[in-house]
Amino acid sequence: MADRRFFTLAGALPLSRIAEATGSVLSDPSQGGLAMTDVAPLETAEKTHLGFLDNKKYIDVFRATKAGACFVRVELASHAPAGTVCLTNKNPYKAYAIAAAMFYPPERPETRVAPSAVVDASAKIGADCVIEEGAVIGANVKIGDRCRIQAHAVIRQGVEIGSDCDIGPHVTVSHALIGDKVRLHHGVCIGRQGFGFAIDPAGFVAVPQLGRVIIGPDVEIGANTTVDRGAGPDTVIGQGTRIDNLVQIAHNVKIGKYCVIVAQVGISGSTQVGDYAMLGGQAGLAGHIKIGAGAKVAAQSGLMRDVPDGAEVMGSPAVPIRQSMKQTAVLAKLATRKKGEEA
Secondary structure (H helix, E strand, O other), rough: OOOOOOOOOOOOOEEEHHHHHHHHHHHHHHOOOOOEEEEEOOOOOOOOEEEEOOOOHHHHHHOOOOOOOOEEOOOHHHHHOOEEEEEOOOOHHHHHHHHHHOOOOOOOOOOOEEEOEOOOOOEOOOOOOEEEEEEOOOOEEOOOOOOOOOOOOOOOOOOOOOOOOOOOOOOOOOEEEEEEOOOOOOEEEEEEOOOOEEEEEEEEOOOOOOOOEEOOOOEOOOOOOOOEEEOOOEEEEOOOOOOOOOOOOOOOOOOOOOOOOOOEEEOOOOOOOOOOOOOOOEEEEEEEOOOOOEEEOOOOOOEEOEOOOOOEEEEHHHHHHHHHHHHHHHHHHHHHHHHHHHH
């Protein structure tokens, strides 16, 4: 159960309403009026709590749960203990996410501009926005309706932000156009100068970075991630993409729609990532390569060449995942053989 010091519970909800909101089917329709008071893990849930089962690995936990109701796939519903009402769904985890948000809806601070915020007179702020303590809004900035600019965020001149956006504490945004429903978590840096310079015996000569960062709607970017502006072409992040903490995206990178980029990934300049691609944690991508739509890159992979649409790659340098596994197996055999020969 969530710690009430940090999360506000909205109140009890009847199973009929939960089923309707999540597209689930009650195993016993007569229990539609049964009220759930909270969500909880199956191990600790009580009779007024709602849980979920999405992995067969936890079937024994499900059989022993005391939860009053549980999201579950239809083929696993027969394992429910007596007293637990099933809400069958093809995607129990998604259904649980929707229900949990019903119990714990995002808090909406009171509309205001904090006295310590600095807002340039030329900035245009939409209706029902919150500008928190110490935030700085520069000249000619445009911010849409119902946005929240959290404490000590800095929005530099000319930036445009859509409606229903949440800009976290200590975020810095410059040279950027941001769509609706974008969320930038703590410490994100958008639009910094890209890492571009000409090499000369007398020293480095910085190349002016004259592009922008274009962020599509419904993008979420994790804490302390950096997105460099383009050198001339723009850096682009497509609609619906989810980027984890501590990711580096270099200048001119193009990321497609609904991609998943996990923590500590580094993407070098001018690389393109296709729609629905997934990059595992600590993957490193060389510059000027193309990752195909729907491709999957395993954690800690090093990519030096293009990846076709739908391919799954692994290793450094990255190769098709089955090839990588075979290489690992052969190396293990060689190492064992060598050890035996030395003995």
